[in-house]
Amino acid sequence: xxxxxxxxxxxxxxxxxxxxxxxxxxxxxxxxxxxxxxxxxxxxxxxxxxxxxxxxxxxxxxxxxxxxxxxxxxxxxxxxxxxxxxxxxxxxxxxxxxxxxxxxxxxxxxxxx
Amino acid sequence: xxxxxxxxxxxxxxxxxxxxxxxxxxxxxxxxxxxxxxxxxxxxxxxxxxxxxxxxxxxxxxxxxxxxxxxxxxxxxxxxxxxxxxxxxxxxxxxxxxxxxxxxxxx
Numbered sequence: 001x002x003x004x005x006x007x008x009x010x011x012x013x014x015x016x017x018x019x020x021x022x023x024x025x026x027x028x029x030x031x032x033x034x035x036x037x038x039x040x041x042x043x044x045x046x047x048x049x050x051x052x053x054x055x056x057x058x059x060x061x062x063x064x065x066x067x068x069x070x071x072x073x074x075x076x077x078x079x080x081x082x083x084x085x086x087x088x089x090x091x092x093x094x095x096x097x098x099x100x101x102x103x104x105x106x107x108x109x110x111x112x113x
Numbered sequence: 114x115x116x117x118x119x120x121x122x123x124x125x126x127x128x129x130x131x132x133x134x135x136x137x138x139x140x141x142x143x144x145x146x147x148x149x150x151x152x153x154x155x156x157x158x159x160x161x162x163x164x165x166x167x168x169x170x171x172x173x174x175x176x177x178x179x180x181x182x183x184x185x186x187x188x189x190x191x192x193x194x195x196x197x198x199x200x201x202x203x204x205x206x207x208x209x210x211x212x213x214x215x216x217x218x219x220x
Contacts (some may be wrong), residue, residue, distance in 0.1 A: 035208075037154075043199065043210040056207050088154050098145060098206040104156040 001026055003113045004093050004105035007014045012111045025072050025093030031055075032074035033099065034066060037107075038087040044090075049074050050097040069081040078110075116140055119200050127219055132187040134213035134214045136200030138179065146172050146208065147185045148199040158200075159185070192218045 005024045015017050025032050034046040045058040049068035066076040072093075078085055088109050092102040118137045123216070126132055144163040150156045160167050160174040162183070171190075176183040187194055195218050200211040210218050 031164070033208075043208075044214050045207045045209070048207070056205075058207065090154070090156060092156075095144050098143075099146075099203045099208045100161060102146065102208070104148075104158070107154040109154070 001028075001106050003090060004078055004103055006089075006091055006105040006108050008108060009106065010109050010111075012113060014113055015081055015083060017081050018077060019081060020075050020077045021089055021091075021110070023074045023076075023091035024092075025074070025091075026103055027095040028048060029095050029103070030072050031094040031097045032068060032072065033092045033094070033102065034074070034076050035090045035092070036060075037090060038084075038086070043090075044078065048097065048099070055097055081112045083112050086110060115212070116204070117200055117202055117211040119198075119214050121214060122212065123130075123217075125217045125219065126190055128191060130190050130218075132190050132194070132197050132216065132218075133178045133209075134185045134216070136185070136211055137181060138183075138200075139213070140202075140204055142178075142202040142204050143180075143206070144203045145176055145183050146201040146203070147183075148201060149205045150197045150199060152196075157201050159198075180194050190218045192220050194218050 032049045033048040048056040068074045090107045092104045094101040147159045173186040179207045199213045201208045
């Protein structure tokens, strides 16, 4: 089976812009979770989608949003980018909900200038 | 205080040494993951455990739910084991991460 894929792998944006990141899960997996990794805060949970519904959410402002499509692919969107949003954004897929199984993608490295 | 504490933060050892990385957490959890992250960012889940002990090759993970503590051991360490090892607990069905242990194995 192909692994989790994320596009794009690298992205440079300007403060104030918005960005959309994409995650394609392992075939058959219905759960996609998103994480942010920064040098200062480490890894933090953003949200989880399962069967097109957001099941869980971390402590991030409303500028961070996501969605999941009927084929389980997921997108996350960050509006009004801030310098502090520069990070590695990782998604992970699972056949079940609740973080009991996580297969991570390679990540998208976002730089905000 | 972080809910998940790892020690040590950095560890350098000679090839062949026995390695132990510790993880302590302050809340009741459902289960715990040990993750490995190589330079470049890719993360691999090594173990998910809720009790007892698991072994995979040279890696062993243990957890003591009552003492809120888990350890990851690497036997016969090798330079390819050099990576960041991250402990993550499942709390309210969300992962909460430790700050990671950077392991460097010198040939």
